[in-house]
Every structure is written in C-alpha cells, then in structure tokens.
Amino acid sequence: MDFATWAYPWDVLDEGPERVEARLREIGIGELNLATNYHTVQAFAPHNPERRTLFARASSYFEPGPDYGRLEPVPYEGMDGDWVDEIGAELTDLALTSWTVGCHNSRLGMRHPEYTLETAHGDDLVFGLCPSQPAVQRYLTALVSDVASRPGIERVELETFDYFHGTGWGWHHQKIHARLGALGEFLLGVCFCDHCRSNAADAGVSVDGVREAVADTIDDIVAGAIAHDRSPEAWLREHDAVAAYVDVREATLEGVFADLRAAAGTTPLGYYVGAPEPGREWMVGADLDRLAEYVDYYCLPAYESTTEDVLAAYRAVDEVTADTPLHVGLLPGHPAIHDRSTLVDILTELQAAGVPRVSFYNYGLLPSRSLEWVGAAIDAVDG
Numbered sequence: 454m455d456f457a458t459w460a461y462p463w464d465v466l467d468e469g470p471e472r473v474e475a476r477l478r479e480i481g482i483g484e485l486n487l488a489t490n491y492h493t494v495q496a497f498a499p500h501n502p503e504r505r506t507l508f509a510r511a512s513s514y515f516e517p518g519p520d521y522g523r524l525e526p527v528p529y530e531g532m533d534g535d536w537v538d539e540i541g542a543e544l545t546d547l548a549l550t551s552w553t554v555g556c557h558n559s560r561l562g563m564r565h566p567e568y569t570l571e572t573a574h575g576d577d578l579v580f581g582l583c584p585s586q587p588a589v590q591r592y593l594t595a596l597v598s599d600v601a602s603r604p605g606i607e608r609v610e611l612e613t614f615d616y617f618h619g620t621g622w623g624w625h626h627q628k629i630h631a632r633l634g635a636l637g638e639f640l641l642g643v644c645f646c647d648h649c650r651s652n653a654a655d656a657g658v659s660v661d662g663v664r665e666a667v668a669d670t671i672d673d674i675v676a677g678a679i680a681h682d683r684s685p686e687a688w689l690r691e692h693d694a695v696a697a698y699v700d701v702r703e704a705t706l707e708g709v710f711a712d713l714r715a716a717a718g719t720t721p722l723g724y725y726v727g728a729p730e731p732g733r734e735w736m737v738g739a740d741l742d743r744l745a746e747y748v749d750y751y752c753l754p755a756y757e758s759t760t761e762d763v764l765a766a767y768r769a770v771d772e773v774t775a776d777t778p779l780h781v782g783l784l785p786g787h788p789a790i791h792d793r794s795t796l797v798d799i800l801t802e803l804q805a806a807g808v809p810r811v812s813f814y815n816y817g818l819l820p821s822r823s824l825e826w827v828g829a830a831i832d833a834v835d836g
C-alpha cells in the first residue's frame with residue numbers, strides 16, 4: 454500500500470520543502486499531491502510557521518504555458534516565481550503529483566459567464582465552467598498538458614473535470630432555503646448552455662421539452678408537489694428525453710477525457726470520484742465505466758468518520774467500476790476522524806480490501822496530532 458498526502462504550495466514553502474519532506478518521510482508518506490490549479494479557498498493552517506490562515510481566489514500556482522486559448526489559469530497574486538517548479542526542484546525524496554482542479558473556478562466563471570453552466574431557468578452558475586464548451590475543453594486539455602510536462606510531476610489527478618455541481622459552491626455565501634433534495638440539486642445543475650443544447654439536438658433529443666421538464670420539476674419540488682426525497686434514478690426512468698439529454702453529456706465528457714488522456718501523454722492520470730455521492734457520479738456527467746478507458750485509476754475521497762462508512766463509500770464506487778484501480782482519500786481530522794484508533798482501524802480494513810494507495814487530506818490543514826495518527830496508522834499496516 455502506498456501513502457500520499459494532499460498539500461497546498463504555501464504550506465510546503467512556508468515550512469521549507471526539505472523539512473516537509475523529512476517530516477512526511479518520518480511518518481511513512483512517500484508522495485505529495487500538490488495543488489497546482491485550485492479553486493478559491495480560505496484555509497486554516499494549524500501548524501504553518503508563518504500564518505494561521507490564507508485566502509486565495511481560484512489560481513494556478515505555476516506560470517501557465519502559452520497554449521490555453523480564451524480561458525487561461527490566473528497565477529496566484531501572492532506568488533513570486535513559479536511555486537510548482539520550485540517545489541518540484543527542491544523535493545528529492547518525495548514523488549510529486551499534480552492535484553488539478555478543472556471546471557470549478559469562480560474567478561474564470563465571473564470573468565467569462567458565457568462559458569459557465571446555465572440552469573434550465575437561464576441562470577449562469579459562476580462556480581462551474583461547462584465542459585461542453587469548446588473553449589473550456591481547450592482550457593482543460595491545455596491545463597493537463599501543462600502540468601503533466603512540468604519537471605518532477607509523476608502523475609496528474611483531476612478534480613471537477615466534469616459537470617461539477619452540488620452543495621459547496623466555493624466561497625460564495627450560498628443561500629438555499631428550499632429543500633431541493635438530491636433530485637432538485639441534480640436538476641439545478643443540468644446545463645442548458647448553447648453547446649449542451651446543440652449537442653443534444655444533434656443527437657435527436659427534444660431540447661425544449663427537456664428544459665421545460667427540468668425547470669418545472671425544480672419548481673414542483675420547491676412547491677412540495679414532488680417529494681424532495683424522490684430518487685433521481687427513478688425520476689429519470691419516467692423522463693426518457695431528460696435521460697437521453699443526460700446520456701449526451703456523458704458522451705461529451707468521454708470525448709473530453711479522450712483528449713485529456715492524449716494531453717497527459719505517458720503521465721498516469723487519476724480522476725476524483727464520489728461526487729455528489731459515491732456511485733452517483735453520473736449526476737456530474739461521469740460514466741465511470743466509459744471514462745475508465747482514459748484514466749489509470751480513480752481516487753475516492755471518503756471523508757467519513759467510521760470504518761463502516763468509509764468501506765460503504767468504497768464499495769459503492771468499486772461496484773460501478775470493478776476493473777479500475779480505486780484509490781482512497783481519508784480525512785484524519787475535523788469533521789471526519791477524531792482519534793488515532795479509528796484511523797488505524799480504517800486503514801487496516803482498506804488494506805484488507807486491497808486498496809493500492811491512500812492519500813491523506815491534507816498536510817497543511819491537519820493539526821500536528823493528526824499527522825501523528827497518520828504515522829501510527831501507517832506503522833500498523835506497514836509494520
């Protein structure tokens with residue numbers, strides 16, 4: 454079993470790559486999943502020697518290469534030089550992975566609302582770029598090509614390279630005082646931008662009817678005429694045209710992943726699954742069976758509190774895509790895991806289940822005592 458930890462570049466640089474490397478090696482971790490292109494964040498940094506918190510808008514932590522087209526990552530304003538290259542150059546004993554955020558980017562969404570998801574009611578969702586848009590596709594493939602070609606990057610992991618939607622819409626003060634449920638939330642994220650509509654129309658789907666059904670159902674859920682806990686899968690079975698619309702975007706995303714695969718070259722490619730729920734990745738347009746052809750593995754962040762819940766999440770995804778290696782992410786801190794023995798137990802069970810690699814979330818966000826639990830848990834399964 455291999456062990457990695459996610460990390461922000463400021464936490465690595467404030468402490469010093471050499472010291473971070475030594476500390477991680479000491480607790481048995483051999484790999485850093487470094488945020489290279491990332492969404493807006495306000496991070497609490499409990500053991501950072503320079504600060505306790507940092508706010509950054511959606512940014513890249515490298516200077517982008519030249520071939521992005523209309524959408525280009527915006528380098529972080531507080532960065533001097535190229536942090537990804539700097540960390541890559543200074544690490545000697547840790548493997549480096551690009552932790553890469555794709556469509557979830559409020560800064561680019563606000564600058565370019567024409568490329569964001571558009572709801573059935575006609576609203577732009579600024580937190581999410583739509584992967585049906587050619588400009589977004591070019592941005593995503595350029596991004597993967599850019600990070601994959603950087604010195605020291607040994608693999609690329611993809612976060613929200615899909616029709617990302619759901620609660621947790623970035624740093625906005627989200628206000629929803631209507632009970633949408635899984636179905637309502639899913640429908641609110643179904644995109645009706647020009648390209649989503651034309652792709653579906655080209656496939657013979659009656660787009661206007663789909664849009665009306667989606668908008669009406671959202672309003673009916675809010676009014677209580679449709680139960681908020683109606684199963685999205687059951688609802689889709691009764692709405693063939695919407696199901697066909699959803700199929701078209703899955704096919705579109707498959708095409709995007711084929712391009713991402715080519716852009717990554719020989720660099721291994723992983724995709725973060727489990728959103729909005731483990732086993733329900735179809736809601737963000739991801740058919741894990743079909744995408745498996747283009748990625749080397751999936752990684753499931755299973756930020757649960759008990760062994761039972763972590764394993765249930767793992768099985769829910771593994772059932773969908775049994776032949777693709779499935780890595781797991783754990784959160785050994787608030788609000789998930791609060792003690793050493795629970796972490797030891799979870800890691801022991803994941804090893805027994807044959808999980809090849811576990812990543813811990815995240816070096817700079819975890820209190821030092823959580824890092825000690827990680828060391829104890831790795832000792833327990835490796836010892």
Ligand SMILES: [Zn+2]
Nearest residue numbers: 583644646649
């Ligand atoms: Zn769209």
